Structure formats: C-alpha cells, structure tokens
Amino acid sequence: MSEGTDRDDRGQFDSGIADDDLLRYFTEGRPFHTAGEVADRFDIDRSTAYRRLRQLAEDGRIEKVTLGSRTVVWWYTADADAATAEEDADDPLFAAPSFAVDEPVDDDEIDDVLYGEIEG
Numbered sequence: 001m002s003e004g005t006d007r008d009d010r011g012q013f014d015s016g017i018a019d020d021d022l023l024r025y026f027t028e029g030r031p032f033h034t035a036g037e038v039a040d041r042f043d044i045d046r047s048t049a050y051r052r053l054r055q056l057a058e059d060g061r062i063e064k065v066t067l068g069s070r071t072v073v074w075w076y077t078a079d080a081d082a083a084t085a086e087e088d089a090d091d092p093l094f095a096a097p098s099f100a101v102d103e104p105v106d107d108d109e110i111d112d113v114l115y116g117e118i119e120g
Contacts, residue, residue, distance in 0.1 A: 023056070
C-alpha cells in the first residue's frame with residue numbers, strides 16, 4: 001500500500017478515492033467495516049482510511065462505535081440518506097409527494113396516475 005503524494009486543502013495526503021466510492025462500499029454488501037477493511041479494499045494505508053472515515057463521520061455521512069480498547073467500527077445509516085435528501089430538497093423531483101398504487105396500472109393510465117385525471 002502506498003500513500004499518495006498529493007495533499008488536500010487541509011494538508012492531508014489525498015488518497016484519490018471519492019467519498020461516494022467509500023460510501024458505496026458500505027451500501028453494497030454489509031453496512032459496517034473497520035478502517036483496516038477499508039484500507040485493504042481501496043489499497044491505502046490504514047491511517048489514511050481512518051482519516052477519511054473520521055471525516056465522513058464528522059460530516060454526518062457515517063457513524064462509528066468503539067468496541068473494546070482498539071476496535072472501531074464504522075457504519076452507514078439511513079440518517080446519512082436523510083442528510084443527502086435535504087441537499088436535494090431544491091430539486092422538484094425530490095420535493096414531489098410520494099404515492100402508492102394498490103392495483104397494477106396499465107400503460108395508457110400512467111399519466112392519469114402521475115398527473116391526475118386528464119380532462120379532455
């Protein structure tokens with residue numbers, strides 16, 4: 001594993017791994033991991049993985065718990081999705097009310113269901 005040579009705006013080494021890639025690791029499979037597992041998965045140093053996970057936790061995107069004297073487990077929660085949803089609140093697609101249809105809808109009735117009955 002090798003540490004990157006570029007530094008971020010806080011002077012920390014930048015691993016070149018996007019936050020979304022890290023979060024996807026938690027959502028595609030089991031939702032909890034250690035920094036060591038993240039380091040192995042992304043081929044980065046454990047200290048770099050720990051710093052990245054700590055920053056995601058400070059940003060409210062993941063949570064952590066300390067188990068025993070040396071084990072920290074990080075996990076992705078639905079609360080993180082809620083924080084992202086608040087950011088998308090200005091988008092009309094995300095602001096639209098949700099609904100459910102109890103019975104199957106025929107293709108020619110989809111507009112009626114989505115936009116209300118069309119008067120002609």
